[in-house]
Amino acid sequence: MTDTISPEKRSALMSRIRSTNTKPEMTVRSLLHRLGYRFRLHRRDLPGRPDIVLPRHMKIILVHGCFWHGHGCRLASKPKSNGEYWSTKIMSNKTRDVKNLAALEAAGWRVLEIWECEVRRGEGMEERILAFMQAP
Incomplete structure (x- = not known):
């Protein structure tokens, strides 16, 4: 299938997609700040x-976009055009x-991965972060 949008x-369109300060990332940062934690960004x-x-x-804490990091949810749908490129791209991101x-x-770092779809749902996000932060 060919792309219906001009190159x-x-x-x-693609140039407007951010790699930092995304909406899910900002939501998690806001929650952390409200909980009293101070942090550094993108070291x-x-x-x-x-x-x-x-x-x-x-x-x-890593905040992954479902599409870009190949999560199995509905937000990670496969593009209809240029499928081989996107499959390779997403697999290299996962690797x-x-x-x-x-x-x-x-x-020696302890790491929590949070997916975009989890942030959107918001259910249990605060409890999950608190449990991660309080764990030794």
Whole structure:
């Protein structure tokens, strides 16, 4: 199936997609701040530039977009055009995520992964974060 949008229009659309300060990330950051936790953002000296870093607690929170990181929910639907490109792209993202997670854990960090769909639902998000932060 061919793409129905011109390459220029597709490029303009894709350029508006953020990699930092996404809505789910901002929601999690707001919740953490309300709970009294202070954090650093996107530390370049850590593998994968994690979204939220809590250095005092040696904990990291990764907020993954369901489409970009290949989650199994409805938000991670496969594009109808250029399927081979997107399959390769998402698989490489997943491979990179596994590698970065292993490197962070090997360095002594505890990591919580939160998916975009979980943030949208919002159910139990505060309890999950509190349990993660209070765990040794």
